Amino acid sequence: MVGPKHVRLKTFIFSPQKVIEYFKGILRGSGPKYVGHNPGSAYASLAMFVLIILLAITGVMIGLGNESAEDLHEFLAYIMLFVVLAHISGVVLYSLRHKENIAASMIHGKKTGDEKEGISSSHPLTALVFLILTGGWALGLIANYNPATVSTRLPLLGTQIHLGEIEEKEHQFEERNREELEKDYYDEDDEHYDDEDHDIHEEEHEDDD
Template sequence: MSLWHTVVQPCAAMTSSKRVLIWDIPVRLLHLVLAGSISVALIIALGFGKEHPLFVYHAWFGMLAGGALGVRLVLGFAGSRYARFSAWKFSPRALIASFGAMRRGDRGVRDAGHNPSASWVMLGILVLTGAVLGTGLAGGEDIHEIAAYVLLAFIGLHLAGLVVHTIWHREVIALSMVDGKKVAPAEAALRHASPVVGVMVALLLASWGVVLVRGFDAAAGTLRLPFLAQPISLVEDDEKGGGEGKRGADHDDD
């Protein structure tokens, strides 16, 4: 018997009747773009390495993740109920209580939005993504790589948390980022999935994608953004013959 047959399938059947809307369309869309672009950036960097011709696309996908991160941060203050950072559970007491409930075997303690551990892990992912982008743009090579590995560790924690939740609460939690629904009391449900904001977020991301495509020069390894006077270098400076170690804006002094 596989894990799917013994755990996942019965859990899905048990919980499907009590699932209510928690994650609106903007949250799910941003999760898709953020997780997708970070994964591609990581796969190119770690799977192919910086000598590979595909490496120039690594930073391109990193910049796409940057757009998604920016929009997600705005929704953290102006988004729907569970998308707001004020709804995330950062109190150490709540964190200790949730582990205490697990130790007692009390499966009744559950949260509609992010639980305390998830809140900290998600905050870590957002902050670390910002740090990886900042260090990538600034040319802090070692620190960029270290920040990327710490981000990878947090993504590992995130995925491990999903597995623990799935087994402990007998709920296939991964589905919640697809259809937006989690097991929760009916009164905790969002009234709607914010389709209008979803369209606005999609248009914003698509516009950022167009800016990134139009400004991208794969041969030169640069990205020209309309609001910056100089293009951004997307590869190590010595790969382009610069060797100054500082990335960010290119200089015409060679």
């Protein structure tokens, strides 16, 4: 992985003993400060990374029509929600314990700690490239969105995926078909009435003659 040392994968791995000590410190109201990720936030972040990948895979499967992946996708979404809430709670708790605004440090990258734990650069160019790639991918999804079929095409990959629930899309499709049939029916009735009016007018003209 690229980036400062505190965001590299090896810094997310803590021994079980370190994790136990960290949570014991939370209960005692003590424990060391971490310049990088603490054991709790590290494993929460890893869990979110894995869940995002699994959610993306199962989401694509559902979009391609695999209804069997729906239950797994929903289950993973609930786990993701739980992990995110636990992570936010941990950030708030850590900030209160150590009187340090962790949320702000995620933005400006500055924290108090041992000078040896500091980094020489925040790698702004790498961050900019990542931001551009992510933004370009998102814009591609938006540009490829087709409201008629409620689907989009994945940039670069070209795979078309349907959005939303399968049942909901089928209902929308049936509703559109019903509206079109009703429109055709009324159009035919209008044409029929127009023909009858025309015939009546012709008969009136013949009677006049």
